[in-house]
Amino acid sequence: VVFVLFFVIECSVIFLRLYRRGLDQLDELRLERDRVQAAYEVKSQFVSVVSHELRTPLTSINGALGLLRTGAYDADPAKARNILEIAHKNSIRLSALINDLLDLQKIESGQMSYNFEEIDLSDTIDECIGSMETFAQAYGITIDFKPPERSAIVVGDRDRLHQVLDNLMSNAIKFSRRGEKVHVRVRRDADRILVEVEDRGIGIPPDSRDKVFGKFTQVDSSDRRSHGGTGLGLCIAQEIMAAHGGSVDYSSTLGEGTTFVIDFPLKDRTK
Numbered sequence: 001v002v003f004v005l006f007f008v009i010e011c012s013v014i015f016l017r018l019y020r021r022g023l024d025q026l027d028e029l030r031l032e033r034d035r036v037q038a039a040y041e042v043k044s045q046f047v048s049v050v051s052h053e054l055r056t057p058l059t060s061i062n063g064a065l066g067l068l069r070t071g072a073y074d075a076d077p078a079k080a081r082n083i084l085e086i087a088h089k090n091s092i093r094l095s096a097l098i099n100d101l102l103d104l105q106k107i108e109s110g111q112m113s114y115n116f117e118e119i120d121l122s123d124t125i126d127e128c129i130g131s132m133e134t135f136a137q138a139y140g141i142t143i144d145f146k147p148p149e150r151s152a153i154v155v156g157d158r159d160r161l162h163q164v165l166d167n168l169m170s171n172a173i174k175f176s177r178r179g180e181k182v183h184v185r186v187r188r189d190a191d192r193i194l195v196e197v198e199d200r201g202i203g204i205p206p207d208s209r210d211k212v213f214g215k216f217t218q219v220d221s222s223d224r225r226s227h228g229g230t231g232l233g234l235c236i237a238q239e240i241m242a243a244h245g246g247s248v249d250y251s252s253t254l255g256e257g258t259t260f261v262i263d264f265p266l267k268d269r270t271k
């Protein structure tokens, strides 16, 4: 009897161990399936965004060049110039898309490189506002920036910070209503320098954080139709700010507006 009992207990222990191992393997398989599914979703979003974002400007460039080729506007240089302008704008849009894709590739392979130097943030913001002027005018938006009294020196990569600020300002412009103002401010707290880009635009719904910072995602897919964009800008900005020892964050009220904030460690607290 003792032997049988011992045998039954031993078999039950072995069975329970096997059962437990089976459950663990099942969990691993489920995790793997979720990973594959997530990768598949990113890939299909990639294909749909990239093909749409490539096709739209290319169609426009083809149309413009086709019209010019027929000689239909030979007698009207002003119209011909307009059409060339459209082709030019769309080729800029194409290069922006390709740059975003190359940056994403660099981020994912850990090959993003930075050229760090001392930078006065007020100068970088002024440069960005200057380069954004025509874009802001097209949307009927003015950008307001009063440089801070104390200099705002950070250690950063000039071009990459330009890229982050361009992204925040162009989003603020795109998602504002005509005639509105976008405010840019530099603030300091105990150990950080913060740059805020505030708009009074359409705002972001409370549950959309993943979409805002995700790859190829936009809060409302109709945004893509009305404003273009790849949904990559903020994902890249997050990576760039992390490399500066900082971050990107936002607060927003739907229908009232959004404030994006980037922050940097203070270079020298005495300045």
Ligand code: ADP
Pocket (backbone or CB within 6 Å): 167, 171, 172, 175, 199, 201, 202, 203, 204, 211, 212, 213, 217, 218, 219, 220, 223, 228, 229, 230, 231, 232, 233, 234, 235, 258
């Ligand atoms: P995109 O190229 O689509 O602008 P981003 O990564 O810069 O990509 O932004 C992702 C999405 O976050 C936008 O498509 C938009 O839905 C939302 N978003 C970003 N900034 C703002 C803003 N200031 N106001 C409202 N929505 C915004």
